[in-house]
Amino acid sequence: MENENNTTLSEQKTESPKEDSLLPIFEKGLFFHDSYFEDIRKHFETAIDQILDTWGEATSVSDLMSSYRRIRERNLQxxxxxMAFSEDDQNHKVVLDVHDFKSGDVKVRVEDNQVVVEGRVEKEEDEFKSMKSFCRRFNFPGKVAMEGVTSAMSSDGVLTIAAPKIPQAA
Known part of the structure; x- marks a missing residue:
């Protein structure tokens, strides 16, 4: 799976997406408890472990998300x-932590055979205002039914996107 990362955390002027290309984001329960996310959970945990290893953070399985969230609080890069990927016979899946942007605006859209995820949040503390944003584009290998792409967000801010594969003729 190819991933084009176009993430920035500074102010950025972007064209507004076509409203008809925006996908609904279905609300689900907690990521580690809702059965909807069961098939992607291990991939997500592995991705968290990699980040924790990079930062030299030791953690227990029960403290996985807490340790990860502490890193995100210190460094929102x-x-x-x-972010993790998986695929089976029917779908490609992308799972992406958007917890830090859940109180703002998270959008998923299909654009030119790509899935685009954007997040933006503004915060005011004392007299200061800050804006953080990101944009990620995903290309999937093989033929994908882009009109069938779906997205769901857990109540704790983990976004999952499923892109159905088009079966290959034998």
């Missing part, structure tokens, strides 16, 4: 945003 692209390389610290958990």
């Amino acid at each position: 692209q390389e610290n945003q958990v």
Whole structure:
């Protein structure tokens, strides 16, 4: 799976997406408890472990998300945003942590055979205002039914995108 990372955490002027290309994001329960996310959970945990290893953070399985969230609080850079991929016979899946942007605006859209995920959040503390944003584009190998792409977000801010494969003729 090819991933074009176009993530920035500074102010960025972007064209507004076509409203008809925006996908609905279905609300689900907690990522580690809702059965909807069961098939992608291990991939997500592995991606968290890689980030924790990079930062030299030791953790227990029960403290996995807490340790990861502490790293994100200190450093909201692209390389610290958990992202994982999986595929089976029917779908490609992308799972992406968007917890830090859940209180703002998260959008998923299909654009030119790509899935685009954008997040933006503005915060005000005392007299200061800050804006953080990201944009990630995903290309999937093989033929994908882009009109069938779906997205769901867990109540704790983990976004999952499923892109159905088009069966190859034998």
